[in-house]
Amino acid sequence: MKRKVTLKQIAKELDVSISTVSKALRNSIEISEDTRQKVQAFAKLYNYRPNNIALSLKNRKTKTIGIIIPEIVHYFFSKVITGIELVANKRGYNVIVGLSNESFDKEVINMQMLANGSIDGFILSIAKETLQQQDYHHFIETINQGMPIVMFDRVVNEIPCDKVIVDDVKGAKKAVGKLISGGCKHIAIITTKDYVSVGKLRTQGYLEALEDHKINPKASLILKIEDKLLSDDHLDKLENEIEQLFKSNTAIDGVFAVNELYAVTAIKVARKLGLEIPKSLQVVSFTDGVLSKHSTPSLTTVSQHGQEIGEKSANLLINRLELDENDEDEEIFETVVIETNLIERESTK
Amino acid sequence: MKRKVTLKQIAKELDVSISTVSKALRNSIEISEDTRQKVQAFAKLYNYRPNNIALSLKNRKTKTIGIIIPEIVHYFFSKVITGIELVANKRGYNVIVGLSNESFDKEVINMQMLANGSIDGFILSIAKETLQQQDYHHFIETINQGMPIVMFDRVVNEIPCDKVIVDDVKGAKKAVGKLISGGCKHIAIITTKDYVSVGKLRTQGYLEALEDHKINPKASLILKIEDKLLSDDHLDKLENEIEQLFKSNTAIDGVFAVNELYAVTAIKVARKLGLEIPKSLQVVSFTDGVLSKHSTPSLTTVSQHGQEIGEKSANLLINRLELDENDEDEEIFETVVIETNLIERESTK
DNA sequence: TTGTACGCGTTATCAA
DNA sequence: TTGATAACGCGTACAA
Numbered sequence: 001m002k003r004k005v006t007l008k009q010i011a012k013e014l015d016v017s018i019s020t021v022s023k024a025l026r027n028s029i030e031i032s033e034d035t036r037q038k039v040q041a042f043a044k045l046y047n048y049r050p051n052n053i054a055l056s057l058k059n060r061k062t063k064t065i066g067i068i069i070p071e072i073v074h075y076f077f078s079k080v081i082t083g084i085e086l087v088a089n090k091r092g093y094n095v096i097v098g099l100s101n102e103s104f105d106k107e108v109i110n111m112q113m114l115a116n117g118s119i120d121g122f123i124l125s126i127a128k129e130t131l132q133q134q135d136y137h138h139f140i141e142t143i144n145q146g147m148p149i150v151m152f153d154r155v156v157n158e159i160p161c162d163k164v165i166v167d168d169v170k171g172a173k174k175a176v177g178k179l180i181s182g183g184c185k186h187i188a189i190i191t192t193k194d195y196v197s198v199g200k201l202r203t204q205g206y207l208e209a210l211e212d213h214k215i216n217p218k219a220s221l222i223l224k225i226e227d228k229l230l231s232d233d234h235l236d237k238l239e240n241e242i243e244q245l246f247k248s249n250t251a252i253d254g255v256f257a258v259n260e261l262y263a264v265t266a267i268k269v270a271r272k273l274g275l276e277i278p279k280s281l282q283v284v285s286f287t288d289g290v291l292s293k294h295s296t297p298s299l300t301t302v303s304q305h306g307q308e309i310g311e312k313s314a315n316l317l318i319n320r321l322e323l324d325e326n327d328e329d330e331e332i333f334e335t336v337v338i339e340t341n342l343i344e345r346e347s348t349k
Numbered sequence: 350m351k352r353k354v355t356l357k358q359i360a361k362e363l364d365v366s367i368s369t370v371s372k373a374l375r376n377s378i379e380i381s382e383d384t385r386q387k388v389q390a391f392a393k394l395y396n397y398r399p400n401n402i403a404l405s406l407k408n409r410k411t412k413t414i415g416i417i418i419p420e421i422v423h424y425f426f427s428k429v430i431t432g433i434e435l436v437a438n439k440r441g442y443n444v445i446v447g448l449s450n451e452s453f454d455k456e457v458i459n460m461q462m463l464a465n466g467s468i469d470g471f472i473l474s475i476a477k478e479t480l481q482q483q484d485y486h487h488f489i490e491t492i493n494q495g496m497p498i499v500m501f502d503r504v505v506n507e508i509p510c511d512k513v514i515v516d517d518v519k520g521a522k523k524a525v526g527k528l529i530s531g532g533c534k535h536i537a538i539i540t541t542k543d544y545v546s547v548g549k550l551r552t553q554g555y556l557e558a559l560e561d562h563k564i565n566p567k568a569s570l571i572l573k574i575e576d577k578l579l580s581d582d583h584l585d586k587l588e589n590e591i592e593q594l595f596k597s598n599t600a601i602d603g604v605f606a607v608n609e610l611y612a613v614t615a616i617k618v619a620r621k622l623g624l625e626i627p628k629s630l631q632v633v634s635f636t637d638g639v640l641s642k643h644s645t646p647s648l649t650t651v652s653q654h655g656q657e658i659g660e661k662s663a664n665l666l667i668n669r670l671e672l673d674e675n676d677e678d679e680e681i682f683e684t685v686v687i688e689t690n691l692i693e694r695e696s697t698k
Numbered sequence: 699t700t701g702t703a704c705g706c707g708t709t710a711t712c713a714a
Numbered sequence: 715t716t717g718a719t720a721a722c723g724c725g726t727a728c729a730a
Contacts, residue, residue: 004466004494006723017701022725032699047490051466053405054723057706062402064445064467072434073427075639081421085448094462096413096445099434113443117353117400117707118413141396145353264643271645290424294613295644296620355707366717371709381715403707406722466723 005046014042056117064094065317066119068110070102070127070154075260075289076306077125080152083310084123091318093120100127108138120321121148123313126156128227132195150317152309154197155335162316163335164309168198171302171340172205173212175284176256178300178342180213182282182349184254188221188245190262199224202258202286220249225262238262242269255283260291263299267347283347297346305338312336354395363391405466413443414666415468417459419451419476419503424609424638425655426474429501432659433472440667442469449476457487469670470497472662475505477576481544499666501658503546504684511665512684513658517547520651520689521554522561524633525605527649527691529562531631531698533603537570537594539611548573551607551635569598574611587611591618604632609640612648616696632696646695658687 007025011018016035024031024039025048031039056062065088069077081097088095096119098110107127114122122142130136131154139159143149149161179187189206192199203222210217223245225238242265246252255270257263263285267277275281277297285292288303316334356374360367365384373380373388374397380388405411414437418426430446437444445468447459456476463471471491479485480503488508492498501513528536538555541548552571559566572594574587591614595601604619606612612634616626624630626646634641637652665683 007725008723018723019702019725020700023700026725030699035699047494049461049465050725051406051723053402053411053466054706055725056402057400057406057708057722058724060706072421072430073424075422078422078427081446082448085421085446089447089459089462094445094447094467096443097430097434098438098443099431110438112398113438116398117402118443261643264645268643268645290638290640291643294610294617294640296613296617356709357707367707368709368718369716372716375709379715384715399709400707403722404709406706406724407708407710409722 004051005043005048006051007048010039010042010046010048014039061120061321062118063092064096064119065314066096066098066111066114066122066124068098068100068107068114068122068124070100070125072097072099075291076153076287076304079306080125080310080313083307083312084314085310086307087311087314087318091314093314093318100130102128104129104133104135111138111142115142115145115147119147121150121317123150123152123310123317125152126154128196131156131197148317148320150313150320152313153304156197160331160333162313162320162333164313164316165335165337166198166304166309166340167337168201168340169205169208171286171304172202172256172258173209174340174342175286175300175302176206176209177213178284178344178348179254179256179282180209180215182254182278184282185215186221186249186251187215187254187256188223188249188252189256189258190223190225190242190245190266191258192227193224196227199258202256206256218249221245221252235265238265239269242266243273246270246273246275253281255281257283257285260285260287260289260299260301263301263347264291264295267295267297278347278349282349284342288343292343292345300345300348301343302340303343304340309338312338353400354392354397355400356397359388359391359395359397363388410469410670411467412441413445413468414663415445415447415460415463415471415473417447417449417456417463417471417473419449419474421446421448424640425502425636425653428655429474429659429662432656432661433663434659435656436660436663436667440663442663442667449479451477453478453482453484460487460491464491464494464496468496470499470666472499472501472659472666474501475503477545480505480546497666497669499662499669501662502653505546509680509682511662511669511682513662513665514684514686515547515653515658515689516686517550517689518554518557520635520653521551521605521607522558523689523691524635524649524651525555525558526562527633527693527697528603528605528631529558529564531603531627533631534564535570535598535600536564536603536605537572537598537601538605538607539572539574539591539594539615540607541576542573545576548607555605567598570594570601584614587614588618591615592622595619595622595624602630604630606632606634609634609636609638609648609650612650612696613640613644616644616646627696627698631698633691634696637692641692641694649694649697650692651689652692653689654687661685661687 100107152164194200288301292299292301449456498510543549637650641648641650
């Protein structure tokens with residue numbers, strides 16, 4: 001087992017100085033053709049690669065991006081990671097992942113672990129618990145230490161950083177608009193509690209769409225789910241709540257669900273109650289994931305373009321990282337809105 | 350914007366030496382109670398944290414695990430990551446993710462990027478292209494450089510490393526056994542080409558199950574899909590192939606699919622052809638993911654326990670990393686088999 | 699053309 | 715009780 005070879009070892013072996021080796025490898029014209037050849041041959045033979053850690057220490061930059069997301073077993077978030085990774089690698093960066101598991105403490109700890117020199121900047125989406133507690137000091141602190149953050153999807157206005165979001169309101173309006181134009185008169189929404197920013201915005205879009213079409217919203221048609229991480233227990237509870245919704249509002253002919261799970265569950269319950277889709281009930285959901293595409297009937301959904309969000313976030317972050325040094329164009333933060341689009345499938349007319 | 354504070358700065362500020370500060374912070378008894386207090390107070394005030402990179406360089410270990418997987422937008426792989434991350438964090442490690450995207454080149458490049466000091470060891474699942482080309486030199490090389498690897502799920506025998514796999518053969522036998530005991534006489538399998546090790550093993554399990562029950566396998570009931578990454582094109586092709594299968598074998602009353610996608614697609618096609626599930630056609634699939642649980646009908650599946658695989662892999666790797674230094678218990682590699690279990694749902698009787 | 703010295707931030711060893 | 719020094723691996727300004 002040959003350990004990784006270093007400049008020092010090559011230097012010793014070839015009986016030259018370390019810096020000669022270093023220069024030779026970087027093809028410096030200072031070094032004679034002769035020694036250059038010799039060193040390079042030797043280096044290739046022993047498969048020399050500069051040690052990243054040493055470079056990081058020297059350059060005071062790691063070329064690594066820290067990602068903190070609430071969970072990874074989730075179509076949207078993994079798509080975002082794909083996008084980040086794509087751009088990051090293309091631009092010479094690595095990606096290190098931390099999961100908050102929707103917990104405030106884990107979010108804080110994870111950020112601390114990474115902020116101590118391991119990474120150059122963060123891309124993150126805020127944990128539900130954090131949103132609920134509205135305690136954002138850890139974001140502020142890391143930013144104050146000169147480490148840039150890009151937030152995506154679940155963002156919060158008071159933090160000075162670049163943001164990439166989806167036009168949730170507009171997306172929701174498209175979704176509900178589709179139901180209305182499909183003839184629905186009694187449209188229910190299945191959404192999250194308001195502290196989840198995206199849930200709130202989608203609810204707002206729902207209300208605006210109704211208003212635009214002179215439909216009076218009814219409180220009884222708005223179901224706000226308390227969604228912690230989805231255990232089987234919660235799943236049962238979800239089904240029950242939706243069943244109640246349908247039973248006490250038999251006129252419902254359209255459902256807008258703010259995520260796929262709510263949508264398929266609604267369909268499941270509706271079927272049990274004898275409703276046909278899309279004939280007697282039409283369903284639209286947010287998040288264009290596996291479920292939407294492959295379940296039967298396939299779902300009409302609002303696509304959030306997760307990968308694009310990831311790519312944009314990565315570009316924003318890296319741009320800022322590579323700008324920081326020269327200019328001082330800081331303090332001007334961008335909020336990029338990624339357009340959604342409606343993908344029509346079998347769950348609507 | 351206050352930069353991250355270092356020992357040096359604290360030392361200067363307090364007019365003591367760097368090593369005094371270092372010792373004081375680590376509560377060394379060499380340092381007087383007085384200065385200790387002073388230093389610690391100051392450090393706390395400025396929120397001092399030791400720089401990870403410097404520590405990595407000094408200790409010649411990064412406390413970081415590199416993960417290389419074919420794709421992340423995939424229930425099984427993201428579950429595995431969740432498991433790895435859980436154990437890693439508990440044991441003080443970070444996790445850095447590289448995606449091979451099923452490509453040999455990206456796998457090699459990603460490993461090179463990380464192997465240059467960024468990480469202490471790898472946990473990976475081999476890209477399809479690599480399996481196809483059977484070129485494993487990059488694994489051998491990194492192992493030879495003293496960097497341990499743990500392979501999971503898609504493994505290859507000739508590499509000397511720890512492995513965590515699923516009892517694919519046994520799992521497949523369970524699945525097919527379920528169909529047989531449910532009364533199926535003509536069981537088809539939808540699987541991958543043989544170079545995907547897990548596909549091959551599951552096919553083998555299928556054949557063994559048939560044999561055990563004295564059923565003669567029929568070549569026409571074995572559909573091997575060439576599955577590159579699933580674009581929409583491939584999806585259409587998949588549907589067509591499955592439709593052909595059903596049409597030319599109308600006696601089929603049971604289907605064993607080696608993954609969820611094949612299963613739901615089979616169901617979709619079957620429905621189109623007027624088959625009722627599970628009455629006239631029963632379906633079992635591998636991989637217990639979102640689709641299995643939430644599509645209608647929900648699928649009877651073989652659960653692979655992805656999270657457990659991740660946890661086990663991480664423990665194996667970290668054990669080896671933390672052993673390496675003292676003993677030389679190397680060269681004895683373990684292959685852990687994670688038991689599968691059958692989760693019965695609506696797609697079987 | 700080559701080599702020396704320094705610094706990145708930390709800890710360990712040894713000297714004061 | 716404190717401090718100077720070396721080392722981890724690298725690149726580079728400057729000296730030879």
